Amino acid sequence: MSLFWKISLWFLLAMALITGVSVFVSWTTQSEPFNERWKTMVANTMNVYTQTAKQIYDNEGEKGVQRFLKIIGDSHQNRDVCLATEKNPSCFSDSSEKVQNAIVKAFQSDKVEFESGNADDNYSAKSFTNAKGERFVVVVKTEFPRVPTPFGADWKARIIRIFALLLTAALVCYALARYLIKPLLQLRQATKQFADGNLQTRSGIKRRDEIGQLSRDFDDMAERIENLIISQKTLTRDVSHELRSPLARMNVALELAKQKSQPELENLLNRIENESFRLNEMISNILTLSKLESGTAEIVKNDINLTKIFKSVVDDSKFEADAKGKQVEILNSSNCKVYGNEQLLRSAIENVLRNAIRYTKDKVEVSLTNGGNTAKVTIRDYGQGIPEPELKQIFRPFHRVSEARDRKSGGIGLGLAITEQAVHVHNGTVSAQNTGNGLSVEISLPCENKKN
Numbered sequence: 208m209s210l211f212w213k214i215s216l217w218f219l220l221a222m223a224l225i226t227g228v229s230v231f232v233s234w235t236t237q238s239e240p241f242n243e244r245w246k247t248m249v250a251n252t253m254n255v256y257t258q259t260a261k262q263i264y265d266n267e268g269e270k271g272v273q274r275f276l277k278i279i280g281d282s283h284q285n286r287d288v289c290l291a292t293e294k295n296p297s298c299f300s301d302s303s304e305k306v307q308n309a310i311v312k313a314f315q316s317d318k319v320e321f322e323s324g325n326a327d328d329n330y331s332a333k334s335f336t337n338a339k340g341e342r343f344v345v346v347v348k349t350e351f352p353r354v355p356t357p358f359g360a361d362w363k364a365r366i367i368r369i370f371a372l373l374l375t376a377a378l379v380c381y382a383l384a385r386y387l388i389k390p391l392l393q394l395r396q397a398t399k400q401f402a403d404g405n406l407q408t409r410s411g412i413k414r415r416d417e418i419g420q421l422s423r424d425f426d427d428m429a430e431r432i433e434n435l436i437i438s439q440k441t442l443t444r445d446v447s448h449e450l451r452s453p454l455a456r457m458n459v460a461l462e463l464a465k466q467k468s469q470p471e472l473e474n475l476l477n478r479i480e481n482e483s484f485r486l487n488e489m490i491s492n493i494l495t496l497s498k499l500e501s502g503t504a505e506i507v508k509n510d511i512n513l514t515k516i517f518k519s520v521v522d523d524s525k526f527e528a529d530a531k532g533k534q535v536e537i538l539n540s541s542n543c544k545v546y547g548n549e550q551l552l553r554s555a556i557e558n559v560l561r562n563a564i565r566y567t568k569d570k571v572e573v574s575l576t577n578g579g580n581t582a583k584v585t586i587r588d589y590g591q592g593i594p595e596p597e598l599k600q601i602f603r604p605f606h607r608v609s610e611a612r613d614r615k616s617g618g619i620g621l622g623l624a625i626t627e628q629a630v631h632v633h634n635g636t637v638s639a640q641n642t643g644n645g646l647s648v649e650i651s652l653p654c655e656n657k658k659n
Contacts, residue, residue: 210575214387218380226372249331250319255337256345262451265338276345287348298346306330306346313344390418394425406433420554437650448628454487506548506632513543513552513582523555528564528571543582545652547633555629556584558622563588567645582652589645599641602627
C-alpha cells in the first residue's frame with residue numbers, strides 16, 4: 208500500500224475514533240445534567256401554574272381553575288393536568304401509587320415534587336393555598352424527556368447524516384494526504400530522472416517545511432554532482448585530446464625506430480606498436496563518447512537502410528568469430544529504414560556484436576525485426592551472462608563486470624557506453640537481460656523516413 212493511502216486511511220481512522228469517542232462521552236455524561244436542567248425548567252413552570260391557579264381560584268373559584276388547567280393541557284402535546292383537593296386527593300383515571308405519592312408529598316411541602324411512573328410517564332406536583340386557607344395540588348403528567356440521540360432519532364436521517372460526515376471526513380483526509388504526498392512524488396520523480404542521467408533535473412518544490420528543506424538539499428546535492436561530473440568529463444576530454452599529439456609523434460618515432468632497429472628488437476617494437484594502437488583507440492572512443500554525452504558532436508542524419516548496415520556489420524564480424532572458432536548466425540533480417548547517422552548506428556551494433564563474440568562459448572545469434580514503428584536489433588550470446596544487479600551498469604563508461612576477464616579480453620568498458628549514447632541520439636533504447644545461458648542485448652530504434 209502506498210504512503211498516500213496509508214496517510215489517508217490513518218487520518219480517516221483518527222477522525223472516526225475522535226467522533227466516536229466524543230459521541231460516547233457526550234451520551235454517557237449528558238444524561239444526568241440534562242435531567243437536572245429539565246427538572247429545574249418543570250419546577251419553574253409549576254410555580255407559575257400554581258401562582259396563576261391561586262389567583263384564578265380567588266377570583267373565579269374552582270371552576271375557573273379547572274378551565275385554566277384544561278387550557279394548559281390542550282395547549283401542550285403529551286401533557287395532562289389535574290387538580291387534587293384535600294377532600295379528593297386523586298388525579299387521572301389511571302391514577303397509580305406514583306401519582307398518589309406525588310400528591311401526598313406536595314400537600315406536605317411547598318416544593319415541586321417529582322415521581323416517575325410506568326414507561327415514560329413522569330408526574331410533577333405543586334401545592335397552593337387559596338384565600339380561604341384551602342390547599343390544592345396541581346399535578347402535571349408528561350412523558351419523561353429523552354436525551355437527544357446522536358445524528359437524530361429517525362434512522363433514515365441518521366444514515367444520511369453519518370454518510371455525509373464520513374464523506375466529508377474522507378474528502379478532508381484525501382486533500383490533506385494529497386498535500387503531504389504531492390511534494391514527495393515530485394521529489395521521487397526528480398530523483399528518478401537524475402538517476403537516469405538527466406543531471407539538470409531539480410525538484411522545484413517551494414515550501415518552508417521539512418519537505419521543502421529536503422528538496423532544497425536534493426537540489427544542492429544535484430548541482431554539486433552535476434558540476435563534478437561535468438568537470439570530470441571535461442578533464443577526460445581535454446586530457447584525451449592532448450594525448451593525441453604525443454601519440455602521433457610516438458608512432459612516427461616508432462616507425463623510424465623499426466627501420467633502424469636490430470632484428471632482435473622487432474618483437475619489443477611490435478608490442479609497443481600494439482599498445483600504442485590500443486591507447487589511440489581508447490582515446491578516440493573517449494572523445495567520441497564525450498561528444499555524444501555533451502551533445503557537441505556534429506551528427507548528420509539521413510534516411511538510411513538499417514537492414515544493409517545490419518548485414519554489413521554481421522558479415523564483418525564473422526571474420527573475427529571464425530578466427531576464434533565461433534559462429535555468428537542470423538535468425539531474422541527484416542527490411543527497415545530509419546532516419547539517422549550511418550556511422551553511429553554501425554558503431555552501436557558493432558560494439559554489441561563484438562562484445563558478444565568475445566564472451567560467447569560457441570555462437571552468437573542476431574536478428575533484425577520490423578514492428579511497424581520500431582526496429583529491433585537483438586544480439587544474443589551463449590556465455591556466462593551478467594549478475595542481475597549489474598545489468599543496468601554495463602552501459603556506463605569504464606564499467607567492468609569482471610576485472611580479470613576484461614583484462615584478458617582487452618576490453619576497456621567504452622563500447623557499450625558508446626552504443627547507449629548513439630542509440631539515445633536516435634531516440635531509441637538499449638537494454639540487456641540474462642537468458643539463463645547467456646546474455647541478450649536489444650536495440651530499439653524508431654522506424655521513420657523523415658526528420659521529426
